[in-house]
Amino acid sequence: MTIKNIIREQIRHQANFACEFCGVTETDTGGQLTIDHFQPISQQGDDNIENLLYCCIRCNQ
Template sequence: MAIPTAVRLQIRQRASFLCEYCHSSEEISPARFEIDHIQPRSIGGSDNIDNLALACQRCNSHHYNFIQGKDPETLNAVNLFHPRQQVWNHHFIWSNDGCRIIGITEVGRATVTRLDLNDEIRGEGEIMRARKAWVKVGWHPPLSDSRKFF
């Protein structure tokens, strides 16, 4: 079932037009962001607005139908970050240069790894190059996150 345009706009506004996982800005992205099912439909998730998040194409494709990841520090399997139930700044901070997302909890670290938020699987890729450019011109990290450096 297609998500109505009015609901899509409500989700974008609720997220302040940021990907709810990596906090990239839709405004400076070359592609329009997608509506992600936090609990994927393929495993019983609904189209209820509380199960929907704004996600860049990269995060949405990495999220796929996963709801858990492995914390690389503790090796525990934990639920991935849930933007409707958890606060981003409680699980993630930005590196000093504002380019890398650092998980500060099991949930944060598992999400960084599962969604490959820093292009670490393939080496420095498009998101890291984009973040470096965005930092240079003052577009990144988002203002709501800027006080959360590590």
């Protein structure tokens, strides 16, 4: 899955650099978190910013 860097930056800012599920921050994890699809691609989801969430690796799995 490739998300454009500019989209990734927008999502990071929107989420205040923290996981949108559990609230863990980049400072807590010591690195960037991951981008997840709210609606999976396999279920007609897309790469629009409204369909993307910033979340930590644990919540992404």
